[in-house]
Amino acid sequence: MRTLTTTAVISPDHRLTVEVPADIPSGARQVVIVLEDAAVTSNKSAHLELPPPHSVAPADPACTYRREDLYGDDGR
Secondary structure: OOOOOOOEEEOOOOOEEEOOOOOOOOOOOOOOOOOOOOOOOOOOOOOOOOOOOOOOOOOOOOOOOOHHHHHOOOOO
């Protein structure tokens, strides 16, 4: 099974035309069609908008994060 992402054309007479890669053999196939609400205008992917980074201060040098400091003498 392969997943193809391509652009399809729907004509005024409500016929769907899809172009598939040449390495797919001809014959009957089961397909799944997902129609997006907006029309596809280009094949360029949208840029990911990231939030600004958090301001991070250096760790407190007095913190050692040793097991004994975190759990105590009994290991819990």
